[in-house]
Amino acid sequence: MSTATQTTRHTARQGYDRDVRVAVLGVGMMGQDHARRLARLTKGAQLVVVSDVDAARTDAVAAEFGVRAVHDPVAAIEDPEVDAIVIATPGFTHEDLVLRAIAAGKPTLCEKPLTTSPETALAVVEAEHAVGHPLVQVGFMRRFDAEHEQLRAVVASGELGRPLFLHCVHRNASTPPNFSSEMLVLDSVVHEVDAARFLLGEEITAITVLRPGVTPQAPEGLQDPQFVVMETASGAVVDVEIFVNTTTGYVVRSELVAERGTAQIGLGVGLVQQSGTRWGGEVTADFKQRFGAAYDTEFQRWVDAVRSGAVVDGPGVWDGYAAAAVCAAGVESLRTGVRVEVDLGVRPGGAS
Numbered sequence: 430m431s432t433a434t435q436t437t438r439h440t441a442r443q444g445y446d447r448d449v450r451v452a453v454l455g456v457g458m459m460g461q462d463h464a465r466r467l468a469r470l471t472k473g474a475q476l477v478v479v480s481d482v483d484a485a486r487t488d489a490v491a492a493e494f495g496v497r498a499v500h501d502p503v504a505a506i507e508d509p510e511v512d513a514i515v516i517a518t519p520g521f522t523h524e525d526l527v528l529r530a531i532a533a534g535k536p537t538l539c540e541k542p543l544t545t546s547p548e549t550a551l552a553v554v555e556a557e558h559a560v561g562h563p564l565v566q567v568g569f570m571r572r573f574d575a576e577h578e579q580l581r582a583v584v585a586s587g588e589l590g591r592p593l594f595l596h597c598v599h600r601n602a603s604t605p606p607n608f609s610s611e612m613l614v615l616d617s618v619v620h621e622v623d624a625a626r627f628l629l630g631e632e633i634t635a636i637t638v639l640r641p642g643v644t645p646q647a648p649e650g651l652q653d654p655q656f657v658v659m660e661t662a663s664g665a666v667v668d669v670e671i672f673v674n675t676t677t678g679y680v681v682r683s684e685l686v687a688e689r690g691t692a693q694i695g696l697g698v699g700l701v702q703q704s705g706t707r708w709g710g711e712v713t714a715d716f717k718q719r720f721g722a723a724y725d726t727e728f729q730r731w732v733d734a735v736r737s738g739a740v741v742d743g744p745g746v747w748d749g750y751a752a753a754a755v756c757a758a759g760v761e762s763l764r765t766g767v768r769v770e771v772d773l774g775v776r777p778g779g780a781s
């Protein structure tokens with residue numbers, strides 16, 4: 430082919446000197462929130478396409494934001510007028526959509542979970558590794574929460590010495606229909622898995638899930654609450670009270686206990702007691718409220734990274750894989766009642 434007739438393909442590494450044109454796949458509760466964020470708030474981004482299996486919903490959301498409705502998500506990924514993809518479809522669809530986005534060479538922000546099993550998550554790690562550079566960021570928004578960043582900095586500074594314990598509380602007011610006992614681990618504790626790895630800077634090597642007495646407020650058959658104990662490579666212990674039908678509000682709290690001191694996040698101001706919806710300050714209703722600013726920051730930093738050609742600025746596919754592996758072990762522990770070890774194997778390309 431002569432040089433004159435050759436077409437050069439834009440690669441994500443080249444970045445963009447204009448707004449990044451984004452398609453949001455899946456416009457349920459979270460996808461609509463992200464579509465609004467991209468359309469109204471995130472600088473340097475232009476929402477151009479929305480896509481959902483529910484055609485009527487796709488059309489309604491497209492009309493709301495004045496963008497194109499593309500009913501087939503694969504067509505949306507391959508659309509030449511789309512530069513980057515946000516995946517907010519149900520978790521079981523992620524593997525196929527992420528692999529297609531990687532094949533199309535398009536920067537992608539995929540809501541958690543990356544995929545629904547360690548094996549499929551590892552396939553994504555390998556597919557991205559074959560491309561030779563990062564393309565996929567995973568939507569663990571807590572990494573963009575100011576308090577989580579501060580606690581991480583405290584740990585990294587070493588001023589408190591070696592971390593010994595991370596005590597975590599994760600409470601939701603209620604669960605959506607069809608929320609299963611496994612989902613307390615896969616959908617909720619997955620955030621503590623990633624937050625612990627982020628805060629402590631090391632891998633989780635074992636997990637045990639205990640079944641305390643069930644709250645009468647939980648839908649029938651749901652093991653709620655659960656108590657999760659994770660062990661890290663350095664010997665620190667991370668415990669999580671996960672309680673998703675408290676009926677009160679949304680609470681995410683972590684206390685680090687290190688050799689020479691402690692540090693706590695998620696308390697609001699000077700709070701020691703909770704009753705009803707009062708806990709010193711306001712108890713937030715849900716994660717969209719509690720982590721709204723973190724989602725805003727996550728999206729702004731992702732779009733900035735896509736425009737600059739860095740592509741990813743946050744948790745990547747290895748983090749998604751690690752979370753999937755720990756959670757799969759957690760589900761096994763929930764079923765069997767025994768401690769399950771986690772071995773991530775070797776990361777393609779080396780260091781984590």
Ligand code: ISE
Pocket residue numbers: 601616617620673716
């Ligand atoms: C939900 O899917 C989330 O991701 C929230 O952050 C979490 O708090 C909730 O428990 C999950 O169901």
